[in-house]
Amino acid sequence: DAGVTQSPTHLIKTRGQQVTLRCSPKSGHDTVSWYQQALGQGPQFIFQYYEEEERQRGNFPDRFSGHQFPNYSSELNVNALLLGDSALYLCASSLTGSTDTQYFGPGTRLTVL
């Protein structure tokens, strides 16, 4: 039973570029959440997708957008990258309606130069 997977593991971009990160949820899960974790900080909630729609959103600008596919996998897109976007991006999956907790993937380390 595969857990949450993310790709790529590492990514280097320059300011102004755009990036797409990918996540496959744990088998049986239908909800995907994305978090940004800056160095030395706890993860910060970006948004959550369920039934291919954004259900909740944290305090992040519109440069951050996402998508969920019919197979429940998800993408996080960030446009017009800033140096401050450098962080570990975490994907977490869960099953809506379940009291079970979220399961996190290993993350994608994004470096913006």
Place this chain on the structure above:
Amino acid sequence: LAKTTQPISMDSYEGQEVNITCSHNNIATNDYITWYQQFPSQGPRFIIQGYKTKVTNEVASLFIPADRKSSTLSLPRVSLSDTAVYYCLVGDSDNQGGKLIFGQGTELSVKP
């Protein structure tokens, strides 16, 4: 969601029991308490969850007093591999699958 407060760092030695206390004065009636562990450059990993009194699993114990305004994660006989950041979160049962609010966590360092 209730705000949590926990120590920024703790030191311990191999074989000792470690207790990390989290304060959550504004916890709501429906809120559960959940602890996550995170190693560097990895995603947080669920450790334990509880609502009241005591919960124990193969990894840790969670003690919650009657007023539920705090909780204590207990790690028995820690080893070097328990060196990690530990996060205390509170949220209602529906929200366990929703937005999670992480604080800065407690950085536990286990020494030989």
